[in-house]
Amino acid sequence: MLLGVRNITKRYGGLVAVDDVSFDVPAGTITAIIGPNGAGKSTLFHLISGYVPATSGNLTFDGEAIDGLPMHAIARRGVARTFQTTSLFTHLTVLDNAMMGYRMRTRTNVLDALLRTPRARREERTSREAAFEALRFAGIEHLASRIAGAIPQEAQKRLAIAIAVATKPKLILLDEPVAGVTSEETVEHAELIRTMAREGYTICLVEHKMSLVMGLADSIVVLHHGRKIAEGTPAEVSADPAVIDAYLGAATHA
Amino acid sequence: MRRNLWIVAAVIAAVLPLVVPKTFYLQIVASAFITAIAVYGLNVILGYTGLLNLGHAAFFGIGAYAVALLQTKAGWPFWPALLAGCVASVVLGALVGAISLRTRGHYFAIFTAAVGVMIAIVFTNWQELTGGNIGIVNIPSPPPIGPLSFDGDVPKYYLVLVALAIAIAICALVRNSLVGRTFVAIADNEALARAAGIDVARVRLTAFMLSTLLAGFAGGIFAMYNGNLGPDQTGLDVTFEQLLYLVIGGFGTIAGPLVGTLVLVGISHELQGVQQYRFLIFGPLLVLLVRFFPYGLAGAFHRLTARGRA
Amino acid sequence: MHLFFQELFNGLVVGSLYALVALGLALVYGTMQIPNFAHGHLYMLGAYVAFFGVTIAHIGYWPAMLLAVVVLAIVGLLLERFVFRPLARGPEVNVIIAAVGVLFFLQTLAQVAFGGDYRVFPTPYDTVVHFAGLVATQQQLIIIAAAAVLMVGLFWFLKRTLTGATIEAVAQNRAGAALVGIDTNRVSAMVFAISAGLAAAAATLIASISLISPSMGFTVILKAFAIIVLGGMGSVPGAIVGAYILAFAESFAGTYISSNYQDAIAFGVLVLILTFKPTGLFARGT
Numbered sequence: 067m068l069l070g071v072r073n074i075t076k077r078y079g080g081l082v083a084v085d086d087v088s089f090d091v092p093a094g095t096i097t098a099i100i101g102p103n104g105a106g107k108s109t110l111f112h113l114i115s116g117y118v119p120a121t122s123g124n125l126t127f128d129g130e131a132i133d134g135l136p137m138h139a140i141a142r143r144g145v146a147r148t149f150q151t152t153s154l155f156t157h158l159t160v161l162d163n164a165m166m167g168y169r170m171r172t173r174t175n176v177l178d179a180l181l182r183t184p185r186a187r188r189e190e191r192t193s194r195e196a197a198f199e200a201l202r203f204a205g206i207e208h209l210a211s212r213i214a215g216a217i218p219q220e221a222q223k224r225l226a227i228a229i230a231v232a233t234k235p236k237l238i239l240l241d242e243p244v245a246g247v248t249s250e251e252t253v254e255h256a257e258l259i260r261t262m263a264r265e266g267y268t269i270c271l272v273e274h275k276m277s278l279v280m281g282l283a284d285s286i287v288v289l290h291h292g293r294k295i296a297e298g299t300p301a302e303v304s305a306d307p308a309v310i311d312a313y314l315g316a317a318t319h320a
Numbered sequence: 321m322r323r324n325l326w327i328v329a330a331v332i333a334a335v336l337p338l339v340v341p342k343t344f345y346l347q348i349v350a351s352a353f354i355t356a357i358a359v360y361g362l363n364v365i366l367g368y369t370g371l372l373n374l375g376h377a378a379f380f381g382i383g384a385y386a387v388a389l390l391q392t393k394a395g396w397p398f399w400p401a402l403l404a405g406c407v408a409s410v411v412l413g414a415l416v417g418a419i420s421l422r423t424r425g426h427y428f429a430i431f432t433a434a435v436g437v438m439i440a441i442v443f444t445n446w447q448e449l450t451g452g453n454i455g456i457v458n459i460p461s462p463p464p465i466g467p468l469s470f471d472g473d474v475p476k477y478y479l480v481l482v483a484l485a486i487a488i489a490i491c492a493l494v495r496n497s498l499v500g501r502t503f504v505a506i507a508d509n510e511a512l513a514r515a516a517g518i519d520v521a522r523v524r525l526t527a528f529m530l531s532t533l534l535a536g537f538a539g540g541i542f543a544m545y546n547g548n549l550g551p552d553q554t555g556l557d558v559t560f561e562q563l564l565y566l567v568i569g570g571f572g573t574i575a576g577p578l579v580g581t582l583v584l585v586g587i588s589h590e591l592q593g594v595q596q597y598r599f600l601i602f603g604p605l606l607v608l609l610v611r612f613f614p615y616g617l618a619g620a621f622h623r624l625t626a627r628g629r630a
Numbered sequence: 631m632h633l634f635f636q637e638l639f640n641g642l643v644v645g646s647l648y649a650l651v652a653l654g655l656a657l658v659y660g661t662m663q664i665p666n667f668a669h670g671h672l673y674m675l676g677a678y679v680a681f682f683g684v685t686i687a688h689i690g691y692w693p694a695m696l697l698a699v700v701v702l703a704i705v706g707l708l709l710e711r712f713v714f715r716p717l718a719r720g721p722e723v724n725v726i727i728a729a730v731g732v733l734f735f736l737q738t739l740a741q742v743a744f745g746g747d748y749r750v751f752p753t754p755y756d757t758v759v760h761f762a763g764l765v766a767t768q769q770q771l772i773i774i775a776a777a778a779v780l781m782v783g784l785f786w787f788l789k790r791t792l793t794g795a796t797i798e799a800v801a802q803n804r805a806g807a808a809l810v811g812i813d814t815n816r817v818s819a820m821v822f823a824i825s826a827g828l829a830a831a832a833a834t835l836i837a838s839i840s841l842i843s844p845s846m847g848f849t850v851i852l853k854a855f856a857i858i859v860l861g862g863m864g865s866v867p868g869a870i871v872g873a874y875i876l877a878f879a880e881s882f883a884g885t886y887i888s889s890n891y892q893d894a895i896a897f898g899v900l901v902l903i904l905t906f907k908p909t910g911l912f913a914r915g916t
Contacts, residue, residue: 136514141515149512179493233516372727430665445890596742605731614717
């Protein structure tokens with residue numbers, strides 16, 4: 067069990083965004099978290115990654131409790147994430163973006179930088195290599211010298227994944243990885259996610275589009291109004307009356 | 321190309337004492353260089369990390385008063401006093417940074433402004449130590465190093481020039497290293513930096529301390545060069561003026577602090593009568609610059625070149 | 631004991647002035663999250679307009695105050711429209727940088743146009759009044775009364791008029807206000823005009839018990855920030871309470887402790903609050 071989520075709850079004043087949710091993410095699998103808009107999916111990711119603290123509940127990662135840790139400390143234990151609205155260092159080059167992903171694996175400090183110590187030079191080299199590797203993995207190596215804010219949208223999504231990969235994580239949380247991309251690009255992204263899983267990364271993704279998830283995920287957790295209403299294989303979940311209700315209900319209300 | 325420009329600038333600066341007709345001009349240039357060192361410090365915190373420390377001039381004051389007092393009251397020679405001045409401003413920088421960086425958004429600027437003004441009030445009112453508004457006079461020249469003597473305008477000018485070169489080298493080395501890129505990255509996207517495992521609070525404190533180090537260093541050099549010192553060098557208006565030089569020169573760039581300071585100081589001294597009017601032009605220019613180059617001239621340059629390659 | 635009441639009275643005078651300056655700053659921060667570092671210089675400009683109204687145009691004290699309020703309200707409108715509104719989308723430090731540009735411009739303008747020396751503002755109300763053993767000038771009593779009238783008027787405007795309600799709505803939730811059809815730009819412009827107008831009124835009141843100079847905005851601005859931090863950044867009642875607390879503290883510290891560090895109290899208070907409450911007192915939301 068790589069990630070264990072136990073009875074996690076997040077309240078904003080009187081509003082319960084995530085309500086007593088528990089599930090497990092076994093190592094080497096793709097787990098999808100789905101649900102209608104406003105189901106609490108992104109909030110759940112914010113809780114797991116430490117972006118916002120949970121009101122109650124426990125999180126374990128790799129056998130250790132991670133709840134209450136600051137976001138960067140959770141990242142250092144091997145949890146990488148992307149954001150729903152593609153989040154990049156827009157004024158840095160694509161290569162530097164990926165190098166920032168690897169930054170937490172390096173120890174260069176101001177003195178190293180000023181004295182150009184062997185460590186500074188060695189880590190500059192290793193970061194560059196790690197960054198190029200991540201860019202190659204995401205298929206955007208050719209854009210390395212471009213400014214991240216100026217590359218096409220689809221490449222930006224790949225770059226967000228490259229930054230996550232460059233941290234050398236065990237678990238990658240992908241928040242709506244195909245939001246706003248065309249259907250052909252969706253297929254390519256699904257392939258990229260599959261490759262990530264084959265390379266040994268454990269994936270947990272939040273997705274609104276059922277179609278992408280069905281062919282991709284090993285197991286699915288369904289949220290509705292912040293609560294878990296179903297869990298299982300894609301086949302099990304898609305036959306679950308509660309899930310059908312939630313989606314149809316959301317559709318008729320919308 | 322850019323390297324060549326720096327070499328040309330260095331050569332001009334080096335031969336300047338041989339060609340300027342009056343030491344008065346040399347003094348103006350040296351004063352501008354000293355201010356530029358402080359502006360380099362402001363560039364580290366604002367230009368790289370995106371945080372506006374409005375108490376910057378107070379840290380300049382800490383370095384300056386430390387150097388002046390250790391020499392005049394404790395009888396220290398200049399060199400250890402300069403080192404102590406730098407240490408003092410970094411230690412205070414660590415303390416103020418650790419507290420002020422917990423605040424968010426505009427509170428940071430307001431908090432640092434208040435700390436800066438408090439420090440300036442202490443400089444003004446602790447008469448027995450600082451000499452109040454009169455300040456400290458007769459700060460001795462640095463003792464010679466071997467055959468190098470530092471008496472007179474020309475040797476002091478070269479000392480200031482070396483100090484400026486050190487400040488520029490510090491900024492360039494840091495900016496191009498992993499550390500400098502991390503500064504810029506957290507200013508660009510703090511949430512992503514955290515998600516990538518970067519301890520943002522620690523990085524910010526590092527930047528803050530580096531920026532106060534440069535401010536204190538500039539202050540120490542100022543005390544040495546001027547030979548006297550008063551609290552008027554440490555107030556909020558001084559920080560505002562340094563901010564003006566930085567933004568007009570282009571924040572976030574390596575050349576910006578030097579260019580901005582030289583141009584503005586040069587204009588005010590060179591054109592008779594302009595000094596009084598200069599802010600009528602530069603005030604509105606500041607407004608226009610942040611409006612049309614919201615991420616600094618460096619950001620605009622990046623975007624232009626990126627578009628060119630697209 | 632007599633001294634105590636005299637200090638209390640002095641605190642009341644100074645507090646009234648602080649309140650008028652801080653109110654404008656709080657109003658602008660509350661509705662737009664703009665820390666207007668040039669606010670003190672608007673106040674300075676207001677003092678000069680009133681000064682010339684009295685000494686050159688000879689229009690009398692109260693018409694001169696009205697003139698200063700109107701001129702500064704227009705300056706406020708222009709600042710909002712041409713300086714601050716276009717910056718809404720950039721990094722937030724840019725707002726402060728722009729304010730610094732405005733401040734340099736105004737200070738230099740005053741220096742060039744009016745000269746750098748201190749000027750004495752002639753007041754028609756310099757008669758000394760004795761009551762209950764206290765000494766006061768008519769002007770001081772006018773300050774307390776005028777500030778009270780302005781504050782009550784502002785409250786009435788914010789709480790009892792439709793226009794005031796739209797300002798409150800924008801202050802509470804800008805995006806939400808825009809959604810229900812409130813023209814948020816118009817509200818911002820109005821708030822800037824009110825803020826600058828209040829500063830001009832405060833300046834006309836204080837100028838007659840103090841001196842005016844192009845740099846008079848510098849001291850006042852940081853104190854005003856200390857006050858609104860004390861009062862909970864952006865809260866109008868908070869700014870008023872904060873202003874009187876600071877004025878009383880300064881007044882008593884100046885008499886009983888040391889006048890050298892009187893000015894440091896404001897900054898000490900600010901630093902202490904933000905040290906222990908980094909998000910400010912009474913921070914909104916979570």
